[in-house]
Amino acid sequence: MKSDENFKKWVEQVNKPFIGWDFSFITETGRVKSEPIHWSYGSTALQLMKESSSMLDMGTGGGEFLSKLYPFPPHICATEGYKPNFPIAKKRLEPLGVSVFSIDEDNKLPFECEEFDLVLNQHEAYDPKEVSRILKTDGLFLTQQVGGKDCVEINHDLDASVPNDFLHWSLDYAVNELMNEGFIILKAEEAFPFQRFYDIGALIYYLKAIPWQITDFSFETYEENLYKIHRAIEEKGHYDVKQHRFMILAGKR
Template identity: 60%
Template sequence: MIFDNQFEQLIESSNRPFSGWDFSYVNGTGRIVSEPLSWSYGSKALGLIKNSSSMLDMGTGGGEFLSMLRPFPPIIYATEAYKPNVPIAKNRLESLGVKVFEIEDDHQLPFDNSFFDLIINKHEAYSNQEVRRIITDNGLFLTQQVGGLDCHDINDALGLPYNEEFIDWNLAKAASDLEDNGFKILESREEFPIQRFFDIGALVYYLKAIPWQAPEFNVEKEKQKLYEIHQLIQDKGYFDVKQHRFYLKAKAM
């Protein structure tokens, strides 16, 4: 099938390299926007950091977010499991006094028992037992997570299966698991904000950056379905999908 030039050009725009955890190419240009949550993870983290003496940022990505939360406590570490991000994070953070560790197993972190009084985690996997091991009694754990129902509208529109590995991940399960491992939940909330795509190139760029959303996604194989979404955007102006987000603040007991 022959597709129009605009569609092909937008698909081509998705080939721009993705680095660290920086979506400014599509978010900063307004090609993707998200409905605000009723909480701010950044504001919550910043408030806790000010009262911390030793903290860990789990899954720091390229260190983009953490670098904006200064001033840091006297002891600060970060972990990252995605190998391409590790040198980016080290380059950005270590000059700021943050020691960055590459990790391979959430159940084996390179820290002593009861080492941190604050652990923050944005959109990163974690082991409840290991977080409890390395946090002090009365230490605080703050996490914002992507729920298992996130952006299923994309999969539906492309006719692709959901990622079954995460489908049952939600606030109730996360809270129960933390409580079973020695934490008391202090705050929590779960919401389903809208994410809006204004062009098909932004959608393809997004899917390439987070391949776990649709592990079977292939641009050439899905081109007809992508063109149908492109036509929808041309008619309506945008393509909306429902996100899944929740956060918890918990105290180690």
């Protein structure tokens, strides 16, 4: 069947290496699109940076996002916990004046107490107590997070288990954690925008890049249900799932 041949061709071309934190192979080619959310983490970060003299970017990935926010405050650092990303981030960011640190634990950051007046965190784990320790009084913490219900339709449609460790992770939960640590919540937003895949190869590439979505993912294990999604895409033109995002701006008292 023609569909079978198409399926094989999509699968054969998904072995492109995933480097840093760069989804451009599927996003910039229009193979995956996400519905806009009603806030901009980047615009908010840029505005806060204008008033900052010392900042930290937690979980910088390969430095792709942070490098686009240049010029920086006089004192700027970044952390990365995923070892393959660390040399990529150093190469990209250190020429721009960023000190990049490899970390193993979110609750043990290699910084002085009250070292920063701004801490940025996009889609990275954090410990509220440790963020408070390194943040100056009246300093600001901006985070955008992937919620625990992110893209769970993929798990359901592939008949894969949903990781229970993160299902609780939501705006309300994160706000309560920060308030318990003495933070004032200045802004809090949550959204469930759709993410659209236009071919099965893009979905497979995505799942290989983020192994926490389906922890035992392999093409061989889920081939039958992947093929069902492929057929649905051929009939409808796309495959939609709901993302889960929230953003918090908090101040240290």
